Amino acid sequence: MGLLHYAPVRTSIKICGLKRPEDVDFAVNSGVDALGFVFYPPSPRAVSPQHAAGLISRLPAGVDAVGLVVNASDAEFAAIRAYAPITLWQFHGDESPEECQRLAAGDPWIKAGRVGEGFAFADFSLQYRQAAGFLLDALVEGYGGGGIPFDWQWIPEAWVSANAPRVVLSGGLNAHNVGEAIARLQPCAVDISSGVESAKGIKDAVLMAQFIEAVRLADSKKPMR
Template sequence: MPHRTRIKICGLTREADVEHAAAAGADAVGFVLYAASPRAVTPQRAGALARRLPPFVTPVLLFVNATAAEVDAALQAVPHAVLQFHGDETPAQCAALAQGRAWLRAARVPLGAGAAGFDLLEYAQRFAAATALVVDAQVPGYGGGGHAFDWNALPWSHPRLHAAARVVLSGGLTPANVTDGVRLVRPWGVDVSSGVEAAKGVKDAALVSAFIAAVRRADAELAAPPFVTAP
């Protein structure tokens, strides 16, 4: 069966954006539970937004160095959510905070030449208990900065990576570059925030639709049989 890249639209703050992302074909939407973020929402707001989702579209709650009480409050508001840890949490802390639920771990890759020094294989093995590894750019504010790291610097096809983790490509993705990202990385999923925004926390419906369409084009291209010229 051809691979279908999963799509997460993150940093949602408005009902209209939640509804459009779901209608356009997103598999998941993310709510930022980190007060310092310009896209932050409260647990109560995340719960109200999540209730606008249809069945089979997954709410994801993003935390940065949150306390157990903060995670518990968010889970009471969105009890069926997947958790995403984007701070300095250890594998043991992620597992404890998730309380048996599915969780994602962000790997923050340095920009520029620093990407080559990031040991993605070791990171994936450390966080092998995660449902997926969100490979993002290391920017101030823990994501959403609109910067892409050097995709060519990491060993995407290494068998140890595939054995340890499902990879979600993130960081600086846009409708213009996500097709190339899917072709190169062959990720399990992609995660976008600033690349589909009109302003921080305000999604542009046309960009969301264009992003999802670009991912599906990449999937179709990868699924197509190679063209062979006649001898």
Template sequence: MTDTLQVRTKICGLTRAEDVQCAVAAGADAIGLVFYAPSPRAVSVQKAQALLAVVTPFVQVAGLFVNATVSEIQQVLSQVALDILQLHGDETSAQCAEIGRATGRRWIKALAVKPDSNMPELIEQYVTAGASGILLDTWHPQLKGGTGQTFDWNSWPQAIGQAVPLILAGGLNPDNVADAIAQTRPYAVDVSGGVESQKGIKDHHLIRKFMQGVQRG
């Protein structure tokens, strides 16, 4: 799938308007807003509205949710014009499908790459349920993403990636993203902590350097 397509980039966990503007100016295809209160990158509905005000046309806005109910997601959507939902918790394929039906939004499912998981089988379950893409992230016993750690890229399901949009996340930064892309050939890459000066505060130099790495990859 990615042999003839440019690799897309999403900058996630944005909390400041100036960081959104930098990400967009640097060429990010999408930005991610976190609607998960325990996260240091979480934003309120009011903050999200302010951030969307500086997003230019043709840049997608993803909303990240962790084990949220349909009503909780709908409440956010009634006030924030999200383009796509990123379901980053323990949602089953059936729950994801119901969220998609109820909200009328496309969705992607984040899956943690555990050493003992049958990733092709898991991916197939969610794709069958209607996922627009699958995000593969580093597994951590407590954290739901944002670990700053990579997983073994040798486990990347290359065959599946030819048919399903697979998004690479987990520990990406300006120094390793080119190698990560060259090895996995993903549809897109997703970065948060790798371009931060502190949690929730993006470093504009690192954002630009990351985008340069994507182009090299």
């Protein structure tokens, strides 16, 4: 169905940072909506465009292949495009709205916001208004949330309600806290990486299954609309 297919009674699930075919297969067979592939060389979860292409070839129609980039150059972006059939771009660095729009070249894209106390949500969504989605991650040193949750109370209820079809919640999620996150915020989607790993870049089938089960349990408790 894709990451940003919004249905109030069903939360989309994205698992990010995959490197192994068996992890891709398990996630797909478990019914996830999107898988993320990291094209940021300093990351322990980084993959080459060629390796990503092989992993993406295992995805059925309807499951998004999300390409995560951090301040990628034109040449780096072109190299990814040459091999990996990305369906949704995730800009996770300091890219301006104009850079995101130019690099995506007509493809849908989401922009990561690094949320700390006082984060200007209204300004962020206005600045990146052409984005298909807003991914909320924790503000930590470097890029990426570091598997650390941020205080969900910082997210204005009016903002998340107005932008629900585009909100992807990330940052330290796991099977134990995702239910509370969904109940509180009702995001379009949730995104997880380190919370389903046995080691960096190595996904754990049991943890993935528990996370997916927790999301679906939370969905089952949503009021019917």
